[in-house]
Amino acid sequence: MKNRLQNLRDKLIKKDLDAVFITQAHNRRYLSGFHGTAGYLIISQQKAILATDFRYTEQAKDEAPDFEIHRITGNIQTWLPAFANELGIKRMGFEGGDVNYEFFRQLRRALTSIKLVSLSSFVEEIRTIKEPEEIDFIVKASEITDTAFEYVESRLNPGITEKQVAWELEKAMRENGSEAIAFDVIVGSGSNAALPHAKPTDRIINEGDAIVVDMGAKYRGYGSDLTRTICLGNPTEKYKGIYNIVLKAQQTAIAKISQGMTAKAADAIARKIIEKAGYGEAFGHSLGHGVGFAEHELPFLSPNSKEKLSDSMVFTVEPGIYLEGWGGVRIEDTVVIENGKVKPITKARKMTC
Ligand SMILES: [Mn+2]
Incomplete structure (x- = not known):
């Protein structure tokens, strides 16, 4: 998974992004190794965070050793701002082809002072080259x-x-x-x-x-x-x-x-x-x-x-x-x-x- 994270981080630099917020299930699994059906990744140059709920925290620790695992409850407005602060994010990419309008509104409400950049096929392009x-x-x-x-x-x-x-x-x-x-x-x-x-x-x-x-x-x-x-x-x-x-x-x-x-x-x-x-x-x-x-x-x-x-x-x-x-x-x-x-x-x- 380390190569995959490195490829992603190289792309973050090219796009001038401090971090990316991953919501798409295949991309989450591809980047972290975590198989669970719910969870989010927040990846910056220094940190890789996997946020998931009570059902999956133990599994996530086993499957995603390169990630810091955090247990979350509630919608993104309750927990995402603290991570964004901790990571010092000013420009964050999100998967525009994956999130729906309601979720995007929550994202905007959660991160009012952060510039959100919609990405398309950001991880999917990396996935085209198979290991x-x-x-x-x-x-x-x-x-x-x-x-x-x-x-x-x-x-x-x-x-x-x-x-x-x-x-x-x-x-x-x-x-x-x-x-x-x-x-x-x-x-x-x-x-x-x-x-x-x-x-x-x-x-x-x-x-x-x-x-x-x-x-x-x-x-x-x-x-x-x-x-x-x-x-x-x-x-x-x-x-x-x-x-x-x-x-x-x-x-x-x-x-x-x-x-x-x-x-x-x-x-x-x-x-x-x-x-x-x-x-x-x-x-x-x-x-x-x-x-x-x-x-x-x-x-x-x-x-x-x-x-x-x-x-x-x-x-x-x-x-x-x-x-x-x-x-x-x-x-x-x-x-x-x-x-x-x-x-x-x-x-x-x-x-x-
Ligand atoms: Mn076919």
């Missing part, structure tokens, strides 16, 4: 996901419902060591696969149906993200054609994305292939997103992205084509940039057709 141990945890979460997918996929038969498939996948992930699911399992069969984030229904999967399955496990707080499109029985020619366009877009992106490239350029590699094939309108989401504590985090590989990709970033590559009333295809791997190149973390087999 070796974080990558190991994501690899482990991906292995769990791959194993669960292949196990369920090899036993899929017509007559099962989408909800049953989703439950089998969830069960298999938990049985393989996942501490939770990273997000609700997506299963869309037949025309339901046209919905990129299909909620599993009672639809019975028939012979010849294509099925989009999107799932993720969790290991030590870190997620994985895997999508496969599979076909029960013989797919139609139209289906094969669309599947192969998506597969080509995905594989080309994996082969060509490199360190130093903008996330926007990375997205364009896959998008151009799908556009050229005449399905540009049917690829309505971005190519990928970062994976870590959050299901979706920086970097975002989209046509509007301003980020640059670099070594040790972990993200997904997941092009798709969706046609209303017909169905859809998406293929997604979780990958990492290593030595300048994309290395897939996901190993689950892909259908060929």
Whole structure:
């Protein structure tokens, strides 16, 4: 955690801030190691304070050795001013993307003589560069996901419902060591696969149906993200054609994305292939997103992205084509940039057709 705090403190200097007030749960855990669901961090150049309530003070002492643990009661107006005074804070950053309006009003009332600076993605940017141990945890979460997918996929038969498939996948992930699911399992069969984030229904999967399955496990707080499109029985020619366009877009992106490239350029590699094939309108989401504590985090590989990709970033590559009333295809791997190149973390087999 010491490196993480140092990175944060370097950023405080750049922003001319005396301290930062951390409210976002993943950022709190990332910076302090504390897993509890309630608490605040106040970090200056000299001090790192973790303020939490009675339920968590003992746990916080174990999990966050680099922080001074303080037990708090009541809302921030009752305890924050004393810390701000003690630390001599004049300009303090807060997480503008996390706090709600009511909380901001309390913050302003608590710290009337302090200049409050709204920060966006302040810690999230640091989180984009994964440490070796974080990558190991994501690899482990991906292995769990791959194993669960292949196990369920090899036993899929017509007559099962989408909800049953989703439950089998969830069960298999938990049985393989996942501490939770990273997000609700997506299963869309037949025309339901046209919905990129299909909620599993009672639809019975028939012979010849294509099925989009999107799932993720969790290991030590870190997620994985895997999508496969599979076909029960013989797919139609139209289906094969669309599947192969998506597969080509995905594989080309994996082969060509490199360190130093903008996330926007990375997205364009896959998008151009799908556009050229005449399905540009049917690829309505971005190519990928970062994976870590959050299901979706920086970097975002989209046509509007301003980020640059670099070594040790972990993200997904997941092009798709969706046609209303017909169905859809998406293929997604979780990958990492290593030595300048994309290395897939996901190993689950892909259908060929
Ligand atoms: Mn994803």
